[in-house]
Amino acid sequence: MDNIDITQVTGYAPEDRYLATRYCQGERNVYDFELPLDVIPQIFTIPDPERPTLGNRRVNPDHAKGFARYVREHEDWVAPALLMRAPDIFTFDSKNILAGVSFGILGIPRSSRRDIRIIDGQHRILGFYYAVEDIARELDETRAKKTQADRDSQPELAFFWAKKLEELERQRRRLSTEHLGVQVLVETDQQRFEQMFFDVADNALGISGAVKVRFDSRKVMHRTLDAVMKHQLLKERVDLEQDRISGSNPNLLGARHVIDIVRSVNIGISGRVSRRQETELQEGVLVQRTLEFFDAIVEAFPDLAEMADGNLSGEDLRKRSVLGSSSMLRVLAGVYRELAEKGYSGDEITDLFRDMAPFMSAPIAASSPLLKLRSQVFTAGASAPTARAQDLRNLTDEIVSWIDPEDRPDWLQTK
Numbered sequence: 001m002d003n004i005d006i007t008q009v010t011g012y013a014p015e016d017r018y019l020a021t022r023y024c025q026g027e028r029n030v031y032d033f034e035l036p037l038d039v040i041p042q043i044f045t046i047p048d049p050e051r052p053t054l055g056n057r058r059v060n061p062d063h064a065k066g067f068a069r070y071v072r073e074h075e076d077w078v079a080p081a082l083l084m085r086a087p088d089i090f091t092f093d094s095k096n097i098l099a100g101v102s103f104g105i106l107g108i109p110r111s112s113r114r115d116i117r118i119i120d121g122q123h124r125i126l127g128f129y130y131a132v133e134d135i136a137r138e139l140d141e142t143r144a145k146k147t148q149a150d151r152d153s154q155p156e157l158a159f160f161w162a163k164k165l166e167e168l169e170r171q172r173r174r175l176s177t178e179h180l181g182v183q184v185l186v187e188t189d190q191q192r193f194e195q196m197f198f199d200v201a202d203n204a205l206g207i208s209g210a211v212k213v214r215f216d217s218r219k220v221m222h223r224t225l226d227a228v229m230k231h232q233l234l235k236e237r238v239d240l241e242q243d244r245i246s247g248s249n250p251n252l253l254g255a256r257h258v259i260d261i262v263r264s265v266n267i268g269i270s271g272r273v274s275r276r277q278e279t280e281l282q283e284g285v286l287v288q289r290t291l292e293f294f295d296a297i298v299e300a301f302p303d304l305a306e307m308a309d310g311n312l313s314g315e316d317l318r319k320r321s322v323l324g325s326s327s328m329l330r331v332l333a334g335v336y337r338e339l340a341e342k343g344y345s346g347d348e349i350t351d352l353f354r355d356m357a358p359f360m361s362a363p364i365a366a367s368s369p370l371l372k373l374r375s376q377v378f379t380a381g382a383s384a385p386t387a388r389a390q391d392l393r394n395l396t397d398e399i400v401s402w403i404d405p406e407d408r409p410d411w412l413q414t415k
Contacts, residue, residue, distance in 0.1 A: 013110070015091065016043070020106035022092055029186040031090060031106050032081075034179040037071070038172075041129035044084070045114055047122040059122045067127030068134065072171050074218070081181030082121035083200065087188045089115050116184060120200050124180070132175060139168050209243045209256035220281045221259050221273060227287045228258055231294045232308045245314065245326065252307065252314040257326035261333045262286055265293045269334030269396045270389065293336045296346055297329070300353030301360065318383060322362045322370075325384030327392060334396040339403055352403055355412055369411040374398055 020033035035043060047059040071077045089112040094104025108116075118125065146161035187196065213222045229238050238258055239251040253261075263271055266286050273281070298304045303321045306312040318324030332353065339349045362383035364370055370378040375394035377385040385395055401407045 015107040015109045018106045018108070020092070020104065022094065022102040022104070022106075023100055025185070029088070031092070031184045031186075032181065033106055034181050036176050037128050037178055037180060038132050038175040040082070040125055040180065041132060043108075043113055044082075044116060044118070044125055046129050047118065047126045049126075053118060053122065057122075059126055061126070064123045064126035065130050067123055068130040071127065071175075072131055072135070075174070079124055079180060081183050082124060083119040084116050084121070084182060084184045085119050085187045085196065086112075086116040086184050088186050090184075090186075119185070119196055128175070131171075135168055135172050135175070139165065139172070142168060208241060210239060210241055210254045213255050213259045214240055219273070220278055220283060220286070221262055223283050224262050224286050224290065225255060225258060227283075228262060228290050228294075231291055233294050233298050233304060234258065237307070237314060246318070248315050250313045250315055252317065252324070253326055253329070257329075260326065260330050261293075262290045264330045264333035265290050265337050268337055269330065270393050289337075289340075290333075292346060293333055296336060296350045297323075297332060297353060300350050301357045303357075303360070318362070320362060321360045322364070322378075322384055323360050324362070327384050327387045331385065331392055331395050331399065334392070335399045338396065338400045342400075342403075344403060348403070352399075356399075359411070369409065372409070372411075 018033040018035075020031050022029060022031050024030070045053075047053055047064075049059050049061040052058040067079075071079075089109055091107035091109075092102070092104055093107075094102040096103040142161055142164050146158055146165060149155075149158035149161055185196065213219075213225055216222050228234065234252065237250070237252040239245055239249060239254045242249070243254050243256050245251055245254050245257070263273065266281075266289055267273060267277075298308050301321075301323055303312065303317055303323055307314075307317055314324065322328045335352075336349055339352075340346075359369055361368070363381045364378050364383070366380045368378070368380075371380060373395070375391065375398045377391045377395045379386075385391060402409070402412060405413075
């Protein structure tokens, strides 16, 4: 024992110690420090999807798993600090104070870790837990597969699993060397804690769908936005901030609606981009088909041609045509896609749209043939179809059937 430096034995220490700062916020002491990602689920209680944390909302496991995938797959990941609260269980050694901020060493008693509760960060904590557990499980499975490949004298397969092991080990190292900030507010009063949770949620400015599609360049659909917005119909008529386009808003669509149309014309009205498609879809192809769709509707519908020429605003279009509805434009995009997939030419699809043009007036009159549709998605006095997903799907299918002259309603017969 004389040759053993027992100060290096840390497993029996009564507390964990971190470099930290302490300052005052809202009459409370606040401690700021950083933790390695794989340590976070060791220090803090893992949120239970089946039992909401007192004073917090129920955690969504799918959202947490999505965050885990995000951190593992994207080395340039980013996330805000965890916001926690706790009674005054800490020790803090400090000799340096500058402008009200103390710099020192924070001690967190190991026996009191579970006294630290979450204000904001449930899904991040659960996500880091999933990431650590998934990597451990995948490492175990991959080692077994490599061992079997070596045993079966399959060098190519063994090489494949060896590369997989390297990637998993690299992810594990990242979780142990990359950090996330933690802010702990000292508060013992349950009522004040619940008020803190409300204040954080109430003062947070949510991000609109329009802003998401502008800045989330990881998704292939989102990357088409700038190119599609150059079409004559959309130029300077896309709201880059708002999701709801109505009233006096002069724009035709919001940025999110543009991406919805790109998706509908390329994937289908009910289409969702899978993870595999995310890597396989080509931006240029998506943009080209979308621009062809916009060309078709500008040629087919006089109101949209007038808008493309700069003689009609989005506000005025919404007053007189269902084409001012983003839902209706999505349906037309879905129709274009379905008919193109069936082998119909752009001219044939445009002709169908042209035949529909006289019946697009809004508000919908009691005598409008749109009220007779099987899909029953229009009501008298409305300026758009109902926007439920199944309603849009039904309307798309009904219009697609009209390409066959025998299936066209009497009121839509070509003159």
